[in-house]
Amino acid sequence: MTDEPMADDTPFLSVDLARLDRNLTAVADRARELGIDLRPHAKTHKCAQLARRQIDSGAVGLTVATIGEAEAFADALAPTVSDLFIAYPLWVTEHKGARLRSLARRTRLRLAIDSVAGARQLAAVLADVPVEVVVEVDSGQHRTGVVADKAGALARAADDLGLHVVGVFTFPGHGYGPGPARRRAADDEFEALTQAARSLRDNGIDPVVRSGGSTPTIGFASAEVLTEIRPGVYPFNDAQQLELGSCTADDVALTAIATVVHRSGTRIVIDAGSKIVGADRPAWTSGFGRLLEAPTAVVTSLSEHHAVIDFPIDHPAVLIPDPGTTVRMVPNHVCTAVNLVDELIVPMADGPADRWPVIARGANS
């Protein structure tokens, strides 16, 4: 079902470069229209080649989730990328503190806090280091972050501890849901950041940075409050974004190339399982991913090396792929899929496929 040259044995993850570049341009243009900064989350791709393309398309720097990701990008991209935000309320032990001090010598560094205890840890190990700090605000996902109207008190406490607080950020993760969820999460983000910014001002701190955004909420982003967006998934998109309606099938730029190994009637089994596409399966999704070529087929179950895919009972038999056929599976969540492979295969129009090392794969700490 694809005539792509087989650079490797299946399964492997393959990138469509034309689609990728189109996705990068679309979001960079959107940020420019809004007049706000784009700081893409690099946890999605973990690739130096992709980070460079994001910077070239206009990103001001990168967002990462861990110290390890920051180290990987600081090493691989210097001096092109020298502005990293670790968007996570780290608990900074002495050893993590030493790693952060080393990082701060190599790159501009922004860190996150969401408690006075966390701020105290940070201040203890980074007192003399020039890092920016932002307060994480819970805008409705109820994961980490403080309630918006408490942001100022935390910022005040951090400032008193000697930290350089520059603003607030949130992740409207509850926008990952069907129907009105995206719009509502964007509204919640607007309200939470507005309130948090006011709370900082009330405590004598200027909220210069008001950072938010996610791939599903980009379309609803408002420059009235946001100074920066941090979408991650948009270069590749995935089955979640497809089902949320935040992209179309033509915008999917990464797939698992897999081989059909079994067929019984309208059921097929392919050799891509949870060890290459990830096991993510939110309740609102139709299955464990999608076949790019067959939008009505459902990925009904996933084992480590099998995806079981059911076609509609009245699907034309001749259109159901037989064993040996190559197909393209769209992962539900591209960030966890990429984290399972050592490199992404990037077919080129002329000549052999490019190979992009996933430099921050497994960088969990």
Next chain:
Amino acid sequence: MTDEPMADDTPFLSVDLARLDRNLTAVADRARELGIDLRPHAKTHKCAQLARRQIDSGAVGLTVATIGEAEAFADALAPTVSDLFIAYPLWVTEHKGARLRSLARRTRLRLAIDSVAGARQLAAVLADVPVEVVVEVDSGQHRTGVVADKAGALARAADDLGLHVVGVFTFPGHGYGPGPARRRAADDEFEALTQAARSLRDNGIDPVVRSGGSTPTIGFASAEVLTEIRPGVYPFNDAQQLELGSCTADDVALTAIATVVHRSGTRIVIDAGSKIVGADRPAWTSGFGRLLEAPTAVVTSLSEHHAVIDFPIDHPAVLIPDPGTTVRMVPNHVCTAVNLVDELIVPMADGPADRWPVIARGANS
């Protein structure tokens, strides 16, 4: 909540060696009592050190899921381990065929078929190579495998193609379910293998190998039909096995060591997410894993670097860990957790922790 010396920054995967060895011995003893072979599935651990311990405890060889896993173990363990079964109905392209031919020169090799088309591919590239072939039978999971009474016809066709068919195998994966599921899956396995063996005999082929088993069904394995079991998870166990009742909390030998980064009332957030414990979450599980120390706490949601954990509303506040506390999280599915890290940390009673490289990590093809 643990006084383990912190060899590494959290999160990381840690192995309890005493528990591991106890688990290895228990299952090896069980196979010996039954008088059948133990051929553990190495996809669970992907570690040479652990495979050696399994062989030392009495295993006859290893089961693997992919050619890549077979290559990793053939290279790392020669000549200790020289008997590998790739328990997967591979679609053997020319390139995969070349890899299998190379493997067959280094190790005794057993391969799987579940269709005449697949057998034809295999025969075309391995006609002159001494490999054993077994027919995969569907005992009720409805993934790959043939219906039991068709096993003989397939074995006959494969034999006619020049393949050396030695028996049948099945995976009773539908035993992963609450209540009577384990017992029923073991019964289904018994019936399917009995019927498939008869079907082979009816077609003039001796079913010397009758291989089955999984960690949840070990307790119900019957030597009346089985000649071999292939459990994978038993060295470590995990939250799925705990909730199925096929192990106790004291049998859990692998945990993600994580740090609490946030607390709001009875909710905490730790720094182990789906990128270190995997996103596996069958509908019958209570959550996305467990806290080893707090059996009543529920892992209600999982992001890439966050697990959100809710304690019961009336849980003593003093027993809810504050930010900075180290906890042990039990993954739902240990096979996908191990596949996310480059090494397992193995604390030693005397001296520094051992480090076991996950040599077949990401070996999907």
